[in-house]
Amino acid sequence: MDKVFVKGLRTDAYIGVYEWEHEQPQPLLFDLTMAWDQTAAAASDDLQHALDYDALSKAVIKLVEARPRQLIETVAEEVAELILTDFKVSRVTVCVSKPKAVPAADTVGVEITRGKN
Numbered sequence: 001m002d003k004v005f006v007k008g009l010r011t012d013a014y015i016g017v018y019e020w021e022h023e024q025p026q027p028l029l030f031d032l033t034m035a036w037d038q039t040a041a042a043a044s045d046d047l048q049h050a051l052d053y054d055a056l057s058k059a060v061i062k063l064v065e066a067r068p069r070q071l072i073e074t075v076a077e078e079v080a081e082l083i084l085t086d087f088k089v090s091r092v093t094v095c096v097s098k099p100k101a102v103p104a105a106d107t108v109g110v111e112i113t114r115g116k117n
Contacts, residue, residue, distance in 0.1 A: 001036075001090075002035070004034045007032070009060060011027070011065055013069070026101075031094075035089060038050075051089065079094050091115035095110065
């Protein structure tokens, strides 16, 4: 299966279990990899047959910025569900990184893979 990916998608979110984490937004980074058959897009050279990664990126940012959450696990699941449902993707891997969560680490995060049954 072919893949479409978005690497290093950055947005800010009110996220965390501590009160101070909801006082100002924190950066979240996303790496998204979607299973997508490229055949029709390649043959037609037409965006309507491709996975529109610009529209997908904007939808992810809108979802993440819409409301506060405690866990990046929740964000990962919501982003996966959005992509599977709204963009008709059969399988998606969502990696969410929270660079400021642990001062001694470059970043921490979660990665999930979800698909349609």
